[in-house]
Amino acid sequence: MCNDPELILGYVYGELPEAERRGFDAHLATCAACRGEVAELRAARGHLAAWTPPEPDFGFQIVRGNSAPAARRWWPAPAWGLAAAAVLVLAAAAAIANVEVRYDADGLVVRTGWARDAAASQGASAAAGGVTQVATTPEAWRSQITAIDARLRDLERAATRDGVAPGTQLASGPRLSDAEIIRRVREMVGQSETRQQREFAMQIAQVLRDVDRARQLDFLQIRQTLGQHRAQTTSDVAKTLNYYVTRVSQEK
Amino acid sequence: MTWTDEELVARSIRGDSESFNELVLRWERPIYSLAYRTIGREEDARDVCQETFLRAFRGLPAFRGQAKFSSWLYRIALNLCRDWMRRQRRAPIVQAPEDVDLVELAAAREPSESIEDLVARNDLSKVVERAMARLPEEQRTAIILKEYHGLTFQEIADLLDCPLSTVKTRLYQGLSVLRKQLREAGVQGTFES
Numbered sequence: 001m002c003n004d005p006e007l008i009l010g011y012v013y014g015e016l017p018e019a020e021r022r023g024f025d026a027h028l029a030t031c032a033a034c035r036g037e038v039a040e041l042r043a044a045r046g047h048l049a050a051w052t053p054p055e056p057d058f059g060f061q062i063v064r065g066n067s068a069p070a071a072r073r074w075w076p077a078p079a080w081g082l083a084a085a086a087v088l089v090l091a092a093a094a095a096i097a098n099v100e101v102r103y104d105a106d107g108l109v110v111r112t113g114w115a116r117d118a119a120a121s122q123g124a125s126a127a128a129g130g131v132t133q134v135a136t137t138p139e140a141w142r143s144q145i146t147a148i149d150a151r152l153r154d155l156e157r158a159a160t161r162d163g164v165a166p167g168t169q170l171a172s173g174p175r176l177s178d179a180e181i182i183r184r185v186r187e188m189v190g191q192s193e194t195r196q197q198r199e200f201a202m203q204i205a206q207v208l209r210d211v212d213r214a215r216q217l218d219f220l221q222i223r224q225t226l227g228q229h230r231a232q233t234t235s236d237v238a239k240t241l242n243y244y245v246t247r248v249s250q251e252k
Numbered sequence: 253m254t255w256t257d258e259e260l261v262a263r264s265i266r267g268d269s270e271s272f273n274e275l276v277l278r279w280e281r282p283i284y285s286l287a288y289r290t291i292g293r294e295e296d297a298r299d300v301c302q303e304t305f306l307r308a309f310r311g312l313p314a315f316r317g318q319a320k321f322s323s324w325l326y327r328i329a330l331n332l333c334r335d336w337m338r339r340q341r342r343a344p345i346v347q348a349p350e351d352v353d354l355v356e357l358a359a360a361r362e363p364s365e366s367i368e369d370l371v372a373r374n375d376l377s378k379v380v381e382r383a384m385a386r387l388p389e390e391q392r393t394a395i396i397l398k399e400y401h402g403l404t405f406q407e408i409a410d411l412l413d414c415p416l417s418t419v420k421t422r423l424y425q426g427l428s429v430l431r432k433q434l435r436e437a438g439v440q441g442t443f444e445s
Contacts, residue, residue, distance in 0.1 A: 005424040006417065013398065015405060044431040047439055048399050051380040053288040056281065056298060 002034055012041045145193050152186055257321035265312050272312075276305055279322065282401060283329050289396045290333040292385055300336060304329040323411055326401070330393065330411070337389065376439065383433040391426030394419055 010016040011024050028035050255263070255274070263271035283304050288297035307328050308315075315324060384392055390412075397403045397411065405423075409416045 006420045009420050009424055010405075013405075040431055041427055044427050044434065045399065047376060047380055047434055048395070048430075050376040051289070051384065052377060053285050053297075054294055056284045056288075056294075056301075 008037055145189055149189055152182055261321050279325055286329050287333055291336050300332045303332055326411055379437045383430050387426050391422045394422040395426045
């Protein structure tokens, strides 16, 4: 049993079958080396427990409904939930529009087909309803965010028309109206957009730096080539002159 | 009523946004912890966490329940962490500050813990973090999944697509290197069974 790491690990992590565990217990009673190894591994595990990651600050407040079914519920506001929430909001709100969200090798596809026949083929519905790829370019993101923002405005108008929905509140804090929640979501959309713009600007700056570097390299290369040509030309002229001088002197 | 992950996934696919919300709430901290311990940067770990849920949401229609939802999330997060490390072409970064902020520390203090114990625990946390950052990625991942996420050897093997024996070898080697490093860093003590 000695020098069997798998057995020792299984024992330390409590993943040995009962019979094997009892057998190893009996072995430990007589083997100081294995006892020491087990103790060392447990010590390492104990030390590992001291490592705690920083408490994440996701920068959002969680919205929870009451135990009673809420008339309307909203997403929490985690940053990553934003795009997902937006797509879901669009999908749910446009359920009557027969919206389909699909993800495959082509990426995320949001397909809309007003009053589309469920049996209609994908190609036909794509042509009729339009297919929107959720792209990763800043422009595409921006247009999607704009669409989300427009949708939020619609929802806000609807919320104002319907009055405040009960049952939606912060986990710890006062109740918020739908309008307030929408305002916060819009703020997050704005933050997301700002971030996308910043990243885009950084990418542009990087491209400009790359172009500038390539340009400087090209100049350097041209200068070197010109120098070589100049040296070669001078040498050729000297040779030609020398040839003519020699011929003239021979003719004389 | 408490729904299982799989039930929440099914409801999310049917368009119930609140169900996906519940999944996010349920798994955000484990995924963040996994990302933080793997790549060692708080902000990047948050980004990985965000991207994990975004990809999970996008991939929901294709999720057929062939694996547990949590395993699926872990796999997405680990792949993103690997991408991050490949992009950075470097090992995890240890961000632990040199100075100890006692005020900040006090907030994390256990009721029965003295301030001396607290500082010692914080120091140990930094030592462990540094030692873990020096481990090869595969060993570190095995330790993280086992120690901090409580996965079984078999679950880790399935997640990492490698044989069971490989998982145990990585784990054992990782722990052996780790305890040597901790000893060199002056961390003493054994746990008698």
